[in-house]
């Protein structure tokens with residue numbers, strides 16, 4: 001079986017398969033297909049950690065997703081944070097880190113809470129909405145625009161562009177296909193970089209553009225990394241938060257009674273939704289995985305939703321149960337652990353608190369439509385009904 005086949009992840013049976021592979025500590029080979037050289041897969045929490053750990057003999061510089069081709073490595077390798085290793089990775093991470101830090105999340109908290117409150121209040125007035133298409137993409141795009149320093153007057157336009165660029169192939173985007181929106185976004189960012197070089201501000205674009213160690217290509221690659229990393233995952237965690245609440249009636253009542261539940265709820269939303277479906281690494285030397293020798297140069301894929309359903313760590317793993325130990329791998333593990341985790345948590349916290357304020361109960365209308373993807377574990381459509389308090 002080629003585990004890179006995106007059709008596999010439209011099937012609700014994926015959860016049982018992930019649980020079984022994780023429980024068995026399976027290490028499986030997928031022949032050449034979605035990745036030209038084939039790849040190994042690991043599923044258990046321990047197996048994924050072993051591949052992603054700081055000292056593990058694996059690199060991200062050939063690329064970090066299925067499609068990896070030894071003969072044609074990712075052109076961004078070494079220049080973009082998520083596909084850079086060693087000193088190049090450390091240098092990029094230290095420049096970007098202050099803009100995605102916990103302190104930055106705290107400084108944005110009031111603004112994000114206000115924005116999300118308004119979005120939720122509007123959604124409740126409308127009775128419900130497709131959270132995958134309308135509310136999910138807007139919250140993270142708005143936060144990322146602030147970090148990049150997109151002028152307030154351009155923000156709606158860039159939010160529109162990013163939600164088209166990362167919206168997937170959906171008929172509602174016929175007006176502007178994703179590739180066209182992405183190109184337009186990069187052109188817009190290139191203009192902004194030129195402007196910030198002339199007149200810097202206190203934003204991420206100015207920090208990257210003003211650093212003589214980075215050329216224009218590297219500045220744009222890393223703006224793109226933050227845009228994609230911030231939008232493409234969080235929007236599905238947000239949509240999935242509604243889905244989770246619909247499966248666990250009474251959760252919003254518990255949150256109203258005990259606002260401290262919000263932290264454990266956020267962690268469980270990340271675990272339960274696991275929007276980053278896989279990360280890939282390439283072995284830099286021969287490596288022993290449980291029952292399997294991986295040769296230097298071979299690729300290994302860590303399936304994060306499988307690790308997050310490993311039955312040895314998460315009992316009744318398909319159930320949404322806040323309060324579990326926070327040892328999930330939703331944000332990855334090791335040197336590339338998600339740099340935007342504090343911001344993602346802030347966005348989900350703001351959403352849950354706004355839902356507790358305005359919504360009595362959430363229900364899903366019709367069948368959720370999953371994304372056809374082996375990379376992003378998310379929703380194409382998720383129509384929900386919201387009962388006001």
Ligand code: HEM
Pocket residue numbers: 060064081082083093100140144225226229230231233234237270274275276279280329330331332333335336337338339340341343344
């Ligand atoms: C890295 C997941 C939100 C920016 C990662 C990685 C994962 C991940 C699994 C590791 C990639 C690897 O090991 O190759 C998620 C999830 C999110 C989320 C599930 C939301 C629920 C965000 C946000 C931002 C962001 C909001 C920025 C605004 C990044 C960046 C990296 C990263 C820059 C690269 C870090 C590095 O390579 O050192 N994310 N992410 N992410 N994420 Fe996130």
